[in-house]
Structures are given as structure tokens and as C-alpha cells.
Amino acid sequence: MSYPPYIGRFAPSPTGPLHAGSLVAALASWLDARAHGGHWLVRIEDVDTPRCVPGAAATILQQLASCGMLPDAAPVYQSQRGTLYQQALDRLTRQGLAYPCSCTRQDIATALATTGHTRERHGELVYPGTCRDGLNGKPARAWRFLAAAVGQSAEVSWTDRRLGLQTQNVSEDVGDFVLRRADGLWAYQLAVVVDDAAQGISDIVRGEDLTDNTARQILLQRALSLPTPRYLHTPLVLGANGEKLSKQNGAQALLLNGPLAALTALNAAAACLNLPPASGTLTEALAQWVQRWTEQWALKSPGERFHHSPA
Numbered sequence: 040m041s042y043p044p045y046i047g048r049f050a051p052s053p054t055g056p057l058h059a060g061s062l063v064a065a066l067a068s069w070l071d072a073r074a075h076g077g078h079w080l081v082r083i084e085d086v087d088t089p090r091c092v093p094g095a096a097a098t099i100l101q102q103l104a105s106c107g108m109l110p111d112a113a114p115v116y117q118s119q120r121g122t123l124y125q126q127a128l129d130r131l132t133r134q135g136l137a138y139p140c141s142c143t144r145q146d147i148a149t150a151l152a153t154t155g156h157t158r159e160r161h162g163e164l165v166y167p168g169t170c171r172d173g174l175n176g177k178p179a180r181a182w183r184f185l186a187a188a189v190g191q192s193a194e195v196s197w198t199d200r201r202l203g204l205q206t207q208n209v210s211e212d213v214g215d216f217v218l219r220r221a222d223g224l225w226a227y228q229l230a231v232v233v234d235d236a237a238q239g240i241s242d243i244v245r246g247e248d249l250t251d252n253t254a255r256q257i258l259l260q261r262a263l264s265l266p267t268p269r270y271l272h273t274p275l276v277l278g279a280n281g282e283k284l285s286k287q288n289g290a291q292a293l294l295l296n297g298p299l300a301a302l303t304a305l306n307a308a309a310a311c312l313n314l315p316p317a318s319g320t321l322t323e324a325l326a327q328w329v330q331r332w333t334e335q336w337a338l339k340s341p342g343e344r345f346h347h348s349p350a
């Protein structure tokens with residue numbers, strides 16, 4: 040029996056240079072790929088154009104190179120892949136799993152208030168399904184995914200390599216989520232699922248703040264008959280306010296102007312991943328961490344390494 044190759048990826052949004060938090064996700068995904076003798080790709084997730092900062096993608100690639108992490112293929116840019124996302128949306132629409140929605144945030148809040156069921160998740164209102172049966176003559180704004188047909192459950196269970204069993208009922212906890220936004224931009228959930236499959240990603244290693252998106256992504260994979268990769272969500276670096284480190288709570292751009300600076304930054308990232316401080320040159324340090332990562336995280340058998348959940 041042959042198994043698909045290990046292909047991992049780091050998928051930064053170019054909203055600014057790498058900081059101590061994003062370097063942890065980059066290092067973990069690189070180490071996991073190297074520990075499995077696999078490929079490591081970089082995908083620039085620049086679909087949310089208003090949040091993208093000109094030049095940030097080039098800076099990130101430069102910072103990764105300074106840390107000795109070079110992708111095994113040319114980076115891909117989501118801003119150039121709209122045709123693939125449109126094809127996926129068309130397919131979901133044909134299957135009756137995507138529908139246009141005319142609701143503004145205010146419409147959603149009003150609809151929820153009338154039913155007395157106002158629910159929120161991470162600041163997002165749980166969509167009450169207003170436009171599921173049609174637009175009633177109103178203009179389409181966004182496109183949504185039908186998380187569960189009436190009477191069906193959208194409960195998804197999956198096993199994270201670090202966090203263990205996770206379960207989420209997407210229709211109850213999130214509702215029918217957006218695939219294409221009212222401003223015409225592609226939603227992260229659709230773009231990430233299409234690209235992970237198109238690039239043959241077998242293993243997703245990313246920050247723990249993204250754990251909550253995984254059930255939605257698995258539902259989309261199933262709807263599009265795509266394989267489900269393995270997932271490993273890594274610990275987060277916290278900012279001064281105890282929340283995930285970000286530009287908003289004081290993350291500094293990493294200044295990686297030489298091997299010593301890179302080694303210092305990587306040592307901090309390694310500590311967050313429970314790896315011991317490494318010594319020697321940058322190359323030697325990376326080799327020590329690959330060795331340690333292999334002992335801690337390598338999947339044992341090829342079957343375990345390449346298990347894909349049934350669609």
C-alpha cells in the first residue's frame with residue numbers, strides 16, 4: 040500500500056512582518072515537515088486585501104530565509120487563486136450547500152432578537168438562517184455554507200495531535216458561515232480548504248487560535264469530497280494582556296539581521312514549543328530541534344502518518 044507524501048505548510052497572512060508568535064507556527068510546521076522527511080510549503084494568505092500590508096509578504100519570506108527555513112517550492116499567493124475558489128463555490132451551490140444571503144449585521148441581530156436566541160462566538164453572531172429559503176427579492180450580499188440541512192446535525196469530531204479529541208456542532212455553535220463576503224472577498228474558510236487540498240497538504244501545523252476553525256474546514260472538505268489532513272495546533276505566545284500575541288497587544292516585528300539574531304528568536308520560539316535551547320550555528324540548532332521534534336511528535340507508522348478521515 041502506498042501513502043501520499045508528507046506535505047506541510049506555513050500560511051501567513053501578510054498583515055505585517057513575522058513576530059514572536061507567528062515564528063512559533065512557522066518553526067513548528069517546518070520542524071514537523073523535516074521530522075517526517077516531507078515537503079514544506081509557504082502560502083501567502085492575502086485574500087483579505089484591506090488587512091494586507093504592501094511588502095509584508097516579501098519581508099516574511101526574507102525573515103523565514105534568515106531563520107534557515109526555505110520552502111521546497113515557490114510560495115503561492117491566494118490573491119491569484121480566485122478561479123479555484125469560484126469553482127468550489129459553484130460546486131457547493133450546485134449541490135445545494137451554498138446560498139446567497141442579503142443580511143447585514145443589523146438584519147442578523149434583529150432576527151436573532153425576535154427569536155430571543157442571540158448567540159455569539161468570538162464576536163460573530165450565530166447566523167439564524169434567514170436567507171436559507173431565498174432572498175425574498177433582496178439583493179445578494181454574501182454567500183453562505185449550509186452547515187446542516189434541517190433536521191440534520193453538523194457535529195464534527197476530529198483528533199488533534201496535541202490537543203486530542205475535539206468536537207463542535209457547527210450549525211449550533213457557528214451557524215451557516217460565510218464563503219464569499221459581502222465585499223466580494225473570499226472567506227478564509229473556503230480559500231484555506233481549497234488550497235490545502237490543491238497543494239496536497241497532508242499535515243496542518245498552526246497556532247492554537249485557529250483550532251476553532253477546524254470543524255468548519257472539515258465540513259467543507261467533506262462537502263467538496265476532499266481528504267481531511269491531520270492537524271496539530273501549537274501553543275500560543277501571549278501578549279501583555281494575556282491574549283494571543285498580535286500587533287494590537289504589542290508584538291514587535293522580528294529584526295533578524297544576522298544568524299545570531301535569528302538564533303535568539305528561534306530559541307524563544309523553540310521554548311514555546313517545549314524544545315530545549317539549542318547551541319552552535321543556526322544549521323546545528325535546527326538539526327538539534329528536528330531530532331528532538333522527531334522524538335516528541337513524529338507519527339510512528341506510515342498508516343498513522345497518512346491516515347485521512349473518511350469523507
Ligand code: GLU
Pocket residue numbers: 049050051052084231245249
Ligand atoms: N493565514 C492564517 C493566519 O495567518 C493561518 C491559516 C492557517 O494556517 O490555516 O492566521
